[in-house]
Amino acid sequence: MTADLARPALPLRPELAGLEPYGAPQLDVPHRLNVNENPYAPSEQVVADIAAAVARASTDLNRYPDRDFGDLRADLAAYLRAESGVALDPAQLWAANGSNEIMLHVLQAFGGPGRTAISFAPTYSMYPEYARDTNTGWVVGRRDEDFSLDPAVARDAIAEHTPSVVLLASPNNPTGTALPFATVEAVLDAAARVPGGCVVVVDEAYGEFRRRGTPSSLELLADHPHLAVSRTMSKAFGLAGARVGYLAAATPFVDALRVVRLPYHLSAVTQAVARAALAHSAELMAQVGSLRDERDALVGWLRERGLRVADSDANFVLFGVFDDRRAIWQGLLDRGVLIREVGPAGWLRVSVGTPAETQAFKDALVEVAAL
Numbered sequence: 001m002t003a004d005l006a007r008p009a010l011p012l013r014p015e016l017a018g019l020e021p022y023g024a025p026q027l028d029v030p031h032r033l034n035v036n037e038n039p040y041a042p043s044e045q046v047v048a049d050i051a052a053a054v055a056r057a058s059t060d061l062n063r064y065p066d067r068d069f070g071d072l073r074a075d076l077a078a079y080l081r082a083e084s085g086v087a088l089d090p091a092q093l094w095a096a097n098g099s100n101e102i103m104l105h106v107l108q109a110f111g112g113p114g115r116t117a118i119s120f121a122p123t124y125s126m127y128p129e130y131a132r133d134t135n136t137g138w139v140v141g142r143r144d145e146d147f148s149l150d151p152a153v154a155r156d157a158i159a160e161h162t163p164s165v166v167l168l169a170s171p172n173n174p175t176g177t178a179l180p181f182a183t184v185e186a187v188l189d190a191a192a193r194v195p196g197g198c199v200v201v202v203d204e205a206y207g208e209f210r211r212r213g214t215p216s217s218l219e220l221l222a223d224h225p226h227l228a229v230s231r232t233m234s235k236a237f238g239l240a241g242a243r244v245g246y247l248a249a250a251t252p253f254v255d256a257l258r259v260v261r262l263p264y265h266l267s268a269v270t271q272a273v274a275r276a277a278l279a280h281s282a283e284l285m286a287q288v289g290s291l292r293d294e295r296d297a298l299v300g301w302l303r304e305r306g307l308r309v310a311d312s313d314a315n316f317v318l319f320g321v322f323d324d325r326r327a328i329w330q331g332l333l334d335r336g337v338l339i340r341e342v343g344p345a346g347w348l349r350v351s352v353g354t355p356a357e358t359q360a361f362k363d364a365l366v367e368v369a370a371l
């Protein structure tokens with residue numbers, strides 16, 4: 001082929017040809033219950049403190065920010081200690097622009113060409129994209145019919161594919177289901193047997209919403225140097241717009257991520273916003289309690305109406321099963337309620353909103369699905 005010098009070709013990686021950027025619809029409707037955001041905006045006091053912190057950070061914006069954000073890592077360690085009782089050294093914490101970027105750092109450090117990452121579906125639809133973007137092979141195993149993960153299935157898949165990265169969402173998205181310790185420990189054991197090594201990332205984006213008695217994998221960190229637990233300020237903290245995700249692991253794991261991060265990836269403004277919000281974590285956690293109660297009530301309500309509902313340790317509920325889920329989704333949207341068409345065929349996912357939003361969802365669903 002001769003080159004057309006007036007119209008030079010773009011050398012797009014072949015595996016990206018024809019792909020569309022990922023994203024849920026961002027529609028301006030009265031009730032947005034589709035991306036698991038916290039329905040409560042930051043309080044006046046939180047807004048004031050964030051604004052003051054940003055103003056202070058602004059006086060230094062001619063300088064690059066603290067590359068290693070030691071203060072933020074110390075605040076995150078203190079927060080996790082209060083939230084889950086697990087004591088971590090600030091050097092065991094890492095942060096980035098959303099846990100999306102955290103996962104990218106993990107795959108940049110531990111994945112790459114000739115290596116494989118594995119997860120178990122149905123699960124978070126971004127995982128294969130992180131693998132693709134870092135040129136990491138992607139293998140997906142299956143969860144059971146009830147969305148649990150059979151430890152034997154996980155063990156066999158890891159032994160067969162010898163991945164260098166295992167991604168486990170718990171509580172899982174889009175199902176809301178959490179993994180018991182026994183399953184995570186079986187995966188950790190199988191990963192430890194992979195020649196050359198394998199890291200396990202438990203994605204606890206919804207960790208704060210777990211029901212009483214559901215453990216956090218943070219408790220397993222002390223004994224497992226190949227484990228990392230990722231968290232985010234996007235969901236429980238109600239700070240999705242700030243883009244702050246973080247990860248806890250043994251220090252050598254974190255030090256590997258420090259090698260691949262772009263210099264100064266976390267802006268001084270972002271660091272200031274995150275620290276100001278973390279100073280209010282007690283107040284924000286009280287709100288999480290009311291969202292949990294609202295979630296449990298919604299699960300009960302849907303089940304009473306004969307629907308199947310996955311157990312949820314998250315701030316959303318997966319329910320079904322509908323012959324034509326698209327029609328249900330559209331019917332709700334026509335009534336001003338935006339939910340998510342995601343997960344196995346026939347299922348739909350709704351985020352837990354304010355009591356008024358949940359009521360709007362219920363009223364619309366009763367009409368649309370003739371409950």
Ligand SMILES: *Cc1c(COP(=O)(O)O)cnc(C)c1O
Nearest residue numbers: 098099100124173205232234245
């Ligand atoms: C929402 C979500 C995240 C959080 O992503 P951020 O980039 O931190 O906003 C991570 N993992 C899962 C499974 C999620 O659903």
